[in-house]
Amino acid sequence: xxxxxxxxxxxxxxxxxxxxxxxxxxxxxxxxxxxxxxxxxxxxxxxxxxxxxxxxxxxxxxxx
Amino acid sequence: xxxxxxxxxxxxxxxxxxxxxxxxxxxxxxxxxxxxxxxxxxxxxxxxxxxxxxxxxxxxxxxxxxxxxxxxxxxxxxxxxxxxxxxxxxxxxxxxxxxxxxxxxxxxxxxxxxxxxxxxxxxxxxxxxxxxxxxxxxxxxxxxxxxxxxxxxxxxxxxxxxxxxxxxxxxxxxxxxxxxxxxxxxxxxxxxxxxxxxxxxxxxxxxxxxxxxxxxxxxxxxxxxxxxxxxxxxxxxxxxxxxxxxxxxxxxxxxxxxxxxxxxxxxxxxxxxxxxxxxxxxxxxxxxxxxxxxxxxxxxxxxxxxxxxxxxxxxxxxxxxxxxxxxxxxxxxxxxxxxxxxxxxxxxxxxxxxxxxxxxxxxxxxxxxxxxxxxxxxxxxxxxxxxxxxxxxxxxxxxxxxxxxxxxxxxxxxxxxxxxxxxxxxxxxxxxxxxxxxxxxxxxxxxxxxxxx
Numbered sequence: 001x002x003x004x005x006x007x008x009x010x011x012x013x014x015x016x017x018x019x020x021x022x023x024x025x026x027x028x029x030x031x032x033x034x035x036x037x038x039x040x041x042x043x044x045x046x047x048x049x050x051x052x053x054x055x056x057x058x059x060x061x062x063x064x
Numbered sequence: 065x066x067x068x069x070x071x072x073x074x075x076x077x078x079x080x081x082x083x084x085x086x087x088x089x090x091x092x093x094x095x096x097x098x099x100x101x102x103x104x105x106x107x108x109x110x111x112x113x114x115x116x117x118x119x120x121x122x123x124x125x126x127x128x129x130x131x132x133x134x135x136x137x138x139x140x141x142x143x144x145x146x147x148x149x150x151x152x153x154x155x156x157x158x159x160x161x162x163x164x165x166x167x168x169x170x171x172x173x174x175x176x177x178x179x180x181x182x183x184x185x186x187x188x189x190x191x192x193x194x195x196x197x198x199x200x201x202x203x204x205x206x207x208x209x210x211x212x213x214x215x216x217x218x219x220x221x222x223x224x225x226x227x228x229x230x231x232x233x234x235x236x237x238x239x240x241x242x243x244x245x246x247x248x249x250x251x252x253x254x255x256x257x258x259x260x261x262x263x264x265x266x267x268x269x270x271x272x273x274x275x276x277x278x279x280x281x282x283x284x285x286x287x288x289x290x291x292x293x294x295x296x297x298x299x300x301x302x303x304x305x306x307x308x309x310x311x312x313x314x315x316x317x318x319x320x321x322x323x324x325x326x327x328x329x330x331x332x333x334x335x336x337x338x339x340x341x342x343x344x345x346x347x348x349x350x351x352x353x354x355x356x357x358x359x360x361x362x363x364x365x366x367x368x369x370x371x372x373x374x375x376x377x378x379x380x381x382x383x384x385x386x387x388x389x390x391x392x393x394x395x396x397x398x399x400x401x402x403x404x405x406x407x408x409x410x411x412x413x414x415x416x417x418x419x420x421x422x423x424x425x426x427x428x429x430x431x432x433x434x435x436x437x438x439x440x441x442x443x444x445x446x447x448x449x450x451x452x453x454x455x456x457x458x459x460x461x462x463x464x465x466x467x468x469x470x471x472x473x474x475x476x477x478x479x480x481x482x483x484x485x486x487x488x489x490x491x492x493x494x495x496x497x498x499x500x501x502x503x504x505x506x507x508x509x510x511x512x513x514x515x516x517x
Binding site: 013014017018021022023024025026029032033034035036037039040041043044046047048050051052053054 | 352354355358359361362365373376377380381385388389390392393394395396397398400401404405407408410411412415
């Protein structure tokens with residue numbers, strides 16, 4: 001995620017991810033959904049660029 | 065207009081026999097049917113159960129039994145707490161199809177056991193995903209200070225009911241600011257305790273790794289009393305701190321960096337005025353706060369979407385359009401983004417711990433501006449255009465992200481509307497917040513907004 005993904009790439013990801021998740025997204029909602037996803041991916045890039053996101057232990061841990 | 069009694073005063077009157085629980089509850093019900101309807105505070109009024117609860121309190125007093133520390137106190141609960149015999153809607157239409165709850169949520173159960181009477185459940189953003197309580201299914205909650213403005217969210221109905229003097233206490237939930245934002249915009253006190261301190265049993269979750277039970281009240285002593293009751297302390301820790309402020313000096317600082325930008329200048333002036341009053345030592349940086357907010361947004365969207373995935377697959381058209389697109393987007397977030405956001409929590413928590421080596425309490429704005437108008441989608445801040453709804457959480461999200469206890473206190477008016485200041489402490493230091501809150505309250509620097517009309 002070093003470079004911002006293009007709008008086309010986000011759209012392609014969203015369509016594939018929605019299909020895999022079993023989600024049917026109405027065409028009328030599509031711009032809103034992709035708009036929110038774009039914001040989330042921007043936020044995710046902001047976090048992933050920060051050294052603190054490289055901490056080795058993920059918070060969701062499993063203890064048998 | 066007189067200031068409505070707080071819960072402590074009402075309970076004292078009922079316990080002393082100068083006021084019946086029935087009369088206290090009836091007064092709340094009358095207000096709920098009038099002002100509460102105007103403001104759209106309530107999802108459902110629970111008149112008969114409330115009257116039955118009050119009658120039980122009055123009977124206990126007549127029989128010489130202890131009616132409990134909240135005897136006859138009317139309260140409200142956000143519509144995501146289970147209430148026995150009531151369908152928990154969480155602000156949705158979809159959940160109307162679910163069966164009625166068979167048991168009260170832990171928080172409701174404890175307040176009722178203490179003699180309080182639940183008068184109704186309150187309107188919220190659907191599934192708690194929002195900061196304005198503009199619910200398409202059930203209508204928007206109106207701000208008691210200006211009905212053309214939002215009450216804040218997602219616990220807007222609870223905040224408005226307390227601000228309007230309908231009830232002195234209300235339960236809410238806070239994932240990213242859903243207690244602190246409406247508390248600030250409605251001019252009441254809002255407490256978000258440390259993550260995990262209060263039981264979430266029977267509370268419908270939104271984003272499990274971020275969800276907290278929270279409280280609204282009109283006095284610090286009420287918050288302290290209820291916090292102790294919800295923890296099971298029966299008047300021990302927090303109440304004692306709030307009743308006897310002025311022990312060890314509390315070191316206060318102002319949260320710097322992220323918390324000093326992107327707010328209406330008058331809001332920051334309210335923070336500075338309180339800081340001066342408290343002898344704050346200066347600005348303390350919380351590095352990474354902007355990234356913390358970003359990470360909280362990613363986690364919230366991903367966890368919220370996962371929780372509702374079945375309904376998103378089969379009933380997406382029945383979601384509130386205000387939340388639907390965001391839930392759907394959350395279902396499409398790559399796992400790596402979610403895990404990076406979770407990893408960042410550990411780093412940011414360590415940074416916050418370092419900050420609290422220098423001070424006991426940090427001050428930060430609760431919201432960047434006072435209550436926006438209904439339907440207002442954009443606002444101008446620092447010459448930038450921001451999306452009003454999500455931006456309301458800009459100063460609350462980094463703090464709940466790492467579960468810190470926060471008390472939002474009223475800090476006067478900006479443009480004639482209430483704003484709030486967050487008092488932030490290290491984990492499990494609620495007693496420090498309540499002690500400082502009581503000092504501020506006693507000093508008259510800030511006052512809970514009156515019976516807003």
